[in-house]
Amino acid sequence: MKYSFVIVMALVAFFAACTTKQNSSFSPCREDFIKYCSEVEPGDGRVRDCMSAHQDKLSTSCKEHSTKMNTEHDNTFMPTMIICHAEDEKFCSHIEKYAARRINCLKKVYKETPNQFSAECRESFSKIVNIIPPVYP
Secondary structure, X not given: OHHHHHHHHHHHHHHHHHHHHHOOOOOOXXXXXXXXXXXXXXXXXXXXXXXXXXXXXXXXXXXXXXXXXXXXXXXXXXXXXXHOHHHHHHHHOOOOOOOHHHHHHHHHHHHHOHHHOOHHHHHHHHOOHHHOOOOOO
16 A cells, blocks of 8 residues: 555656646646645656655645545556556666656557557556556656
8 A cells, every 4th residue: 555655646746747837727736746846856756755755734635636546546557557567577667666657658668569568468558548647757
């Protein structure tokens, strides 16, 4: 569960980062991100670490969003990442584990060359590929 929270906080932080770059209300964590972590340079888990460090100060809506994302992660993303472990290691091992950029790496490879994925991974990944949020390095 701890790993799930870390991944979720990474996704939440990147959602927040996306909103600052696109000027839209994309995440319930946007204001928390701006308040606590907007000066943090994205990459290498720095935004995730910042959001995690301020976990006790996050708004109720951000915490609720994190809980929802955590559940979605456990029920959707994690099973796929387990099924696609070999592909993840083959194509994206150069990226830090549990980083939001890692699943985006896999998404990019999947969209470009899905035939390089096992049938089981292709089937599982096809269910999540359109809900993987983009990240901005």
